[in-house]
Amino acid sequence: MIVVIDYKAGNLVSVVKALHYLDARDVVVTQSPEAVLGADKVVLPGVGHFQATQLLADLGLTEAVRESIVKGAWFLGICVGLQWLFEGSTEAPGTPGLGTLAGMCEHFPVLYKDVELKSPHVGWNSLEQIRPNSRLLRGVADGSFVYFTHSWRAPVVQATAAVTNYGGAFTAAAERENVMGVQFHPEKSAAVGLQVFKNFVEL
Amino acid sequence: MLTKRIIACLDVRGGRVVKGVQFVDIVDAGDPAELAHRHAEQGADEVVLLDITATHEGRGTLLETVRRAAAKLFVPFTVGGGVRTADDAAAVFDAGADKISINSAAIARPQLIGEIGASFGAQAVIVAIDARRGTKGVDDAEVFVSGGRKPTGLRVVEWAREAESRGAGEILLTSMDTDGMRDGFDCELTAAVSEAVQIPVIASGGAGSAAHFADVFGRGKADAALAASIFHFGVTSSRDLKAQLASVGVSVRLPC
Numbered sequence: 001m002i003v004v005i006d007y008k009a010g011n012l013v014s015v016v017k018a019l020h021y022l023d024a025r026d027v028v029v030t031q032s033p034e035a036v037l038g039a040d041k042v043v044l045p046g047v048g049h050f051q052a053t054q055l056l057a058d059l060g061l062t063e064a065v066r067e068s069i070v071k072g073a074w075f076l077g078i079c080v081g082l083q084w085l086f087e088g089s090t091e092a093p094g095t096p097g098l099g100t101l102a103g104m105c106e107h108f109p110v111l112y113k114d115v116e117l118k119s120p121h122v123g124w125n126s127l128e129q130i131r132p133n134s135r136l137l138r139g140v141a142d143g144s145f146v147y148f149t150h151s152w153r154a155p156v157v158q159a160t161a162a163v164t165n166y167g168g169a170f171t172a173a174a175e176r177e178n179v180m181g182v183q184f185h186p187e188k189s190a191a192v193g194l195q196v197f198k199n200f201v202e203l
Numbered sequence: 204m205l206t207k208r209i210i211a212c213l214d215v216r217g218g219r220v221v222k223g224v225q226f227v228d229i230v231d232a233g234d235p236a237e238l239a240h241r242h243a244e245q246g247a248d249e250v251v252l253l254d255i256t257a258t259h260e261g262r263g264t265l266l267e268t269v270r271r272a273a274a275k276l277f278v279p280f281t282v283g284g285g286v287r288t289a290d291d292a293a294a295v296f297d298a299g300a301d302k303i304s305i306n307s308a309a310i311a312r313p314q315l316i317g318e319i320g321a322s323f324g325a326q327a328v329i330v331a332i333d334a335r336r337g338t339k340g341v342d343d344a345e346v347f348v349s350g351g352r353k354p355t356g357l358r359v360v361e362w363a364r365e366a367e368s369r370g371a372g373e374i375l376l377t378s379m380d381t382d383g384m385r386d387g388f389d390c391e392l393t394a395a396v397s398e399a400v401q402i403p404v405i406a407s408g409g410a411g412s413a414a415h416f417a418d419v420f421g422r423g424k425a426d427a428a429l430a431a432s433i434f435h436f437g438v439t440s441s442r443d444l445k446a447q448l449a450s451v452g453v454s455v456r457l458p459c
Contacts, residue, residue: 013299018277048324120326122373122403123426124248124456125205145206145456147248147279149326149372166205188279188301190243190459 001026002201003039005065007046007055014187015045015078018194024201033064040073041200046080047185050105050152051092053084062098069100074203075179076136082174082181083154091152100179103155112167120151125184127162127172134161136180137173138199144192146172146184154183206456207420207448208427209441210249210405211242215284218268236271243278246442246459250276251375251429253304253331254284266298273299283331283375287311289318296323304375306331307348310355310362313369320370329405330366331375334359334392341391351379359392360399367400374400375429378408385411385433390423397424405429413439413447420453 002019004012006029019027028035036042042065046052056062069075077085084097089105097105108119124145130137153170156163164172164183174181180200186193213220213235220232232238239250252272254265269282282295283304292303309316309330320328333351337343346357355362363374376396378389388409397404403426406419410430419425433439439447445455 013273013297014301017274017299021275021277047326116401118401118403118426120372120402121205122326123205123208145459149279151325185279188277190277194277 018187036064044081050089077181146189208248211247212431239272245440269298316369330371381409388419393423
């Protein structure tokens with residue numbers, strides 16, 4: 001069973017649609033900690049404000065996800081879902097992340113190399129330095145384009161599986177054992193995005 | 204590297220894709236769902252569906268058309284037309300849109316921008332501006348609403364700034380002077396707006412050749428550009444267009 005966590009941040013329609021398109025079976029949209037604990041795969045989508053992840057703690061989902069990861073379930077965070085894997089974000093300093101990955105998410109700089117940097121970072125940008133042994137990005141070539149839309153970004157850490165450059169490098173994909181996340185939107189990234197979802201579904 | 208986006212636009216009226224010249228003459232160009240898929244397959248970076256008659260006829264957006272078009276679309280999908288409240292927007296998102304574009308309703312009640320953003324994120328809110336130059340050109344370019352029928356008295360650059368401050372994620376700027384003429388975008392006006400705001404600006408109105416796109420990405424400082432009739436009648440596909448843009452040094456998503 002794949003559970004897609006509904007925490008009222010943006011719409012889940014596209015993510016569920018993509019999973020169905022790939023013939024993923026037993027896709028369940030839920031807010032229930034029990035359902036999360038019973039799943040072998042957990043997807044945390046999300047666009048919008050980091051503050052919205054506060055609802056995860058309030059509903060007991062943070063602990064459920066933590067426990068499910070310890071039990072070995074596969075986890076995929078998308079966009080804010082990736083950022084939530086870190087310790088937190090300056091977007092909502094009072095709302096801690098899961099803390100599985102070290103570091104804080106920060107806003108894009110206003111200036112980069114003395115040139116004004118537009119924010120949000122919206123559009124198709126390339127994945128670089130893809131880790132060859134990444135399971136999530138299997139079959140995805142360096143330089144492949146994926147769709148982003150965000151104003152905060154995750155730092156490059158040991159678990160980074162691919163970076164993207166915009167005002168410097170940030171984590172476009174992270175992967176550590178069964179814990180994975182992508183800053184881009186695989187559900188909106190055409191063939192490359194569907195490949196990423198397919199890799200996750202087939203784990 | 205962040206690429207310049209080519210956005211295929213479907214103007215819909217009565218469930219069919221149409222294309223006007225300077226917002227008036229209408230030519231039938233096909234089924235929205237079918238065209239949306241074809242554009243994505245042919246390399247469009249995004250698809251926009253605008254129900255151009257929704258506002259003045261007082262109808263809601265054609266949710267069923269949106270649902271059908273969104274069904275197998277795995278690139279960003281924007282829907283505009285007839286969204287007046289956050290509830291209207293919610294129904295459109297639920298039907299499968301990733302972003303909504305608001306125009307007349309945002310002018311009538313600017314708080315709507317923030318209300319939709321609060322529920323769905325700023326990235327999901329595009330404020331569309333229909334603009335016409337005044338006697339002084341770019342400086343007194345005016346915002347029009349209701350499908351270009353009503354002048355508002357608002358200056359384009361000022362309204363773009365306000366939309367940004369109220370939480371718009373992108374600006375879709377259509378020049379009514381160049382729309383449908385296939386004679387090039389209004390690069391001066393696009394640059395003026397792009398320089399005034401931090402958020403991405405999508406240029407619209409006037410695409411007729413690859414050179415026009417290169418021009419609006421360069422001189423016009425646009426982050427994305429929208430085109431409709433250039434594709435519908437087989438002039439070129441997004442993929443062809445992007446290959447031509449890449450050959451003159453514009454960064455685009457290729458292969459696609």
